Amino acid sequence: MRLKPxxxxxxxxxxxxxxxxxxxxxxxxxxKSWAEEDNTTESACVNVYSYYKKHTDCGGYAVILRxxxxxPIAARVNFSLDGKSYLFQVLSGLLAGLxxxxxxxxxxxxxxxxxxxxxxxxxxxxxxxxxxxxSKIGKIxxxxxxxxxxxxxxxxxxxxxxxxxxxxxxxxxxxxxxxxCVSRKMNEAAHYLAKEAKKDALSNKKLLVDYExxxxxxxxxxxxxxxxxxxLVSFLLNDAYxxxxxxxxxxxxxxx
Ligand SMILES: [Zn+2]
Numbered sequence: 001m002r003l004k005p006x007x008x009x010x011x012x013x014x015x016x017x018x019x020x021x022x023x024x025x026x027x028x029x030x031x032k033s034w035a036e037e038d039n040t041t042e043s044a045c046v047n048v049y050s051y052y053k054k055h056t057d058c059g060g061y062a063v064i065l066r067x068x069x070x071x072p073i074a075a076r077v078n079f080s081l082d083g084k085s086y087l088f089q090v091l092s093g094l095l096a097g098l099x100x101x102x103x104x105x106x107x108x109x110x111x112x113x114x115x116x117x118x119x120x121x122x123x124x125x126x127x128x129x130x131x132x133x134x135s136k137i138g139k140i141x142x143x144x145x146x147x148x149x150x151x152x153x154x155x156x157x158x159x160x161x162x163x164x165x166x167x168x169x170x171x172x173x174x175x176x177x178x179x180x181c182v183s184r185k186m187n188e189a190a191h192y193l194a195k196e197a198k199k200d201a202l203s204n205k206k207l208l209v210d211y212e213x214x215x216x217x218x219x220x221x222x223x224x225x226x227x228x229x230x231x232l233v234s235f236l237l238n239d240a241y242x243x244x245x246x247x248x249x250x251x252x253x254x255x256x
Contacts, residue, residue: 024241027233034071034225043068044106046097047182048113049190050089059083060201061093062193065100065109070240072225076100077197080218085156087149090115091163094179098167108174114191116181117149123176124148125164137164189235196232197221 025033045066052059060079066072076096083089090113101109113119129139135158137145142157152160167174184191201219228236 021241024237027230027237030237030240031225031228031233044073044101044104044109045070046101046109046111047187047190048090048093048097048111049187049194050086050093050114051194052083052086052089057081057083058198059086059089060194060198061089061096062190062197063093063097063100064190064193064236065097065104065106066236070236072228072236073104074100074225075193075223075228076220077193077223078218078220079198079201084159086115087118087121087152087156088159088163090118091160091167094118095163095166098174108178111179112182112187113179114181114184114187119176119179119181121145121148122164122167122179125168126176135161137161138168186239189232189239192232192235193223 045068047064047066048061049063050059050061058079058081060077060083062075062077064072064075078092078096094111094113097111097113098109101107125138125140125145128144130136130141130144132141132143134141136142137157137160142152142154145157146152197219
């Protein structure tokens with residue numbers, strides 16, 4: 001059974017595609033094959049799922065780094081009682097994903113997240129500038145940024161500026177084409193992991209106390225692929241095979 005298809009073997013015909021889908025292993029066999037894989041991450045992909053609940057103010061994200069055979073290399077989860085905003089959580093997730101990728105030697109990963117507005121914001125910030133005064137994200141001011149993301153509050157803008165500056169500063173080599181928005185179906189593993197982390201943080205009291213300020217602070221944890229349970233492995237496996245992972249570019253378009 002072939003367990004290690006790669007990007008160079010693009011499914012150019014229906015027959016090849018069918019034989020590729022037919023080669024899908026069971027979750028446990030697939031998981032066992034991970035250890036044998038060369039974890040070269042030059043063309044790695046990062047899946048990011050972020051959320052923010054306005055009525056409770058909590059938020060969080062999960063990021064999963066995968067190699068070019070769609071196998072997981074590392075994951076990071078975060079849950080915060082002070083979520084700030086949805087945009088804040090998405091940008092924090094992107095930053096965490098990029099940190100995770102560079103920690104594993106990948107400096108230009110394809111990043112797939114669940115926010116079209118953030119992808120648009122990053123693309124626009126990379127290409128637009130204005131001459132207005134006041135604090136700016138990149139080269140555009142709050143008012144001009146509002147034309148991209150309407151109704152962004154002052155507080156929200158102020159919390160986003162440093163995050164976007166970190167993204168721009170640390171990852172100059174990344175272009176807008178490195179970022180794409182994907183559907184929930186194509187991001188199911190990161191979505192599941194984010195939900196589990198929230199449950200874990202709340203029910204198992206994993207939130208840490210900041211003893212100096214007496215406050216509960218973010219729960220953050222790194223996960224290794226060998227700790228992944230069946231359900232998570234199954235989501236990753238389905239994504240690897242059923243969503244034709246290998247034949248999608250950074251924008252989620254079919255190629256080859
Ligand atoms: Zn402006």
